[in-house]
Amino acid sequence: MDELRIGVIGAGGRGGLANEAHKPDQGSRVVAACDIRPEVFDHVRAAYGADLFVTEDYRALLARKDVNVVFVTTPDYCHEEHAVAALEAGKAVYLEKPMAITVEGCDRILRTARKHRSKLYLGHNMRHFAAIVKMKELIAAGRIGQVKTAWCRHFVSYGGDAYFKDWHSERANTTGLLLQKGAHDIDVLHWLCGGYSKTVTAMGDLMVYGQVPSRRDEAVRGVAAFNAANWPPMNQTLLSPRIDVEDVSMMLMRLDNGVLASYQQCHFTPDAWRNYTVIGTEGRIENFNDSGHCVVKLWNSRADGYRPDGDEEFVTELGMGGHGGGGASIVAEFLRWVRVGGSIATSPVAARFSVAAGCAATRSLRNGSVPQDVAPLEGGLRSWFESGQG
Numbered sequence: 229m230d231e232l233r234i235g236v237i238g239a240g241g242r243g244g245l246a247n248e249a250h251k252p253d254q255g256s257r258v259v260a261a262c263d264i265r266p267e268v269f270d271h272v273r274a275a276y277g278a279d280l281f282v283t284e285d286y287r288a289l290l291a292r293k294d295v296n297v298v299f300v301t302t303p304d305y306c307h308e309e310h311a312v313a314a315l316e317a318g319k320a321v322y323l324e325k326p327m328a329i330t331v332e333g334c335d336r337i338l339r340t341a342r343k344h345r346s347k348l349y350l351g352h353n354m355r356h357f358a359a360i361v362k363m364k365e366l367i368a369a370g371r372i373g374q375v376k377t378a379w380c381r382h383f384v385s386y387g388g389d390a391y392f393k394d395w396h397s398e399r400a401n402t403t404g405l406l407l408q409k410g411a412h413d414i415d416v417l418h419w420l421c422g423g424y425s426k427t428v429t430a431m432g433d434l435m436v437y438g439q440v441p442s443r444r445d446e447a448v449r450g451v452a453a454f455n456a457a458n459w460p461p462m463n464q465t466l467l468s469p470r471i472d473v474e475d476v477s478m479m480l481m482r483l484d485n486g487v488l489a490s491y492q493q494c495h496f497t498p499d500a501w502r503n504y505t506v507i508g509t510e511g512r513i514e515n516f517n518d519s520g521h522c523v524v525k526l527w528n529s530r531a532d533g534y535r536p537d538g539d540e541e542f543v544t545e546l547g548m549g550g551h552g553g554g555g556a557s558i559v560a561e562f563l564r565w566v567r568v569g570g571s572i573a574t575s576p577v578a579a580r581f582s583v584a585a586g587c588a589a590t591r592s593l594r595n596g597s598v599p600q601d602v603a604p605l606e607g608g609l610r611s612w613f614e615s616g617q618g
């Protein structure tokens with residue numbers, strides 16, 4: 229491809245990520261934007277130029293022959309429809325996580341990409357977070373021996389603002405927050421542990437936000453902006469009129485390589501970060517903070533008590549744009565891959581398995597924690613993507 233001419237479906241909100249791709253002097257330019265909220269258009273015209281094509285109908289954007297790359301940054305419940313249409317139109321697609329809200333949706337996206345030979349890239353930007361990359365490097369270098377178990381605790385202080393005021397609060401739009409938010413972490417756990425979940429079980433509940441009395445009017449769009457003054461969580465105001473997703477979820481995974489992993493998510497913590505620890509046959513690693521200034525500690529000698537310092541410490545810094553530092557790095561990787569191919573850190577197959585594991589766990593937590601098998605992916609599709617999409 230010569231110039232990458234980019235269209236963004238869902239130009240507001242996360243669509244701002246396309247700013248990282250708008251580098252006219254380096255051969256990539258945002259030329260079209262779609263959003264169902266026309267108020268977004270002034271903002272994107274200011275960012276990308278007055279001649280930007282704007283539309284409220286994604287089909288009009290996809291019909292443009294001058295667009296060869298599409299970012300799909302709409303809400304989760306739109307991903308399947310928008311990604312399938314963009315791939316059918318022959319565009320190279322950057323698709324935000326989670327890939328879709330059902331396994332069937334993911335597999336339809338994968339089949340469409342293969343059928344039309346359209347490039348599909350999944351926006352799992354945590355694979356570009358410096359602290360996570362450092363943990364992956366330490367594991368690959370054998371610093372903790374063979375990985376046997378990994379645990380993630382996910383504290384979401386902004387949960388009440390970001391997930392219980394708009395579309396995120398309803399199962400119909402997300403399946404549940406264990407999938408919506410946890411898709412990142414299930415993917416990271418799979419990546420660090422070198423396998424995919426085979427069987428999962430989970431427990432969860434709507435423990436706090438269901439009891440908050442202040443609700444917005446059904447007809448008014450929810451405002452999901454973080455406000456530190458909304459504390460403690462019971463003082464939240466203008467939550468969604470309908471909340472049927474959980475605010476606490478806990479999931480156990482047995483991976484196909486025998487590793488056991490766990491993930492815990494809570495939406496009413498005072499602080500916000502993810503804490504991973506991975507334990508192998510010869511040591512343990514753990515991250516402290518996950519964006520900005522982070523420390524990854526390694527313990528690989530023995531003690532019979534608490535040892536906060538570890539044997540070695542690795543400091544990582546942000547320095548690469550927003551959202552944990554992954555934004556600029558992941559978009560640069562996507563653009564390079566569209567142009568010239570080569571290896572990439574994210575994977576459509578892995579994204580699909582994070583959705584499949586999240587869906588199975590959500591089923592488990594809503595059905596008495598009964599263990600659930602994760603839906604397998606047909607071999608032909610898996611090998612197509614694992615061998616680099618043709």
Ligand SMILES: NC(=O)c1ccc[n+]([C@@H]2O[C@H](COP(=O)([O-])OP(=O)(O)OC[C@H]3O[C@@H](n4cnc5c(N)ncnc54)[C@H](O)[C@@H]3O)[C@@H](O)[C@H]2O)c1
Pocket residue numbers: 237238239240241242243262263264265268284286301302303304306324325326351352353408551
């Ligand atoms: N990787 C990350 O770190 C990260 C961070 C934030 C959001 N996300 C993902 O990005 C997606 C969008 O999240 P968000 O918080 O920006 O949501 P949002 O509600 O702000 O939606 C994004 C934009 O899409 C527009 N939109 C909604 N429906 C549309 C439609 N049918 N056609 C065209 N435009 C439409 C909205 O008006 C909005 O401007 C989600 O899937 C979310 O999981 C990922």
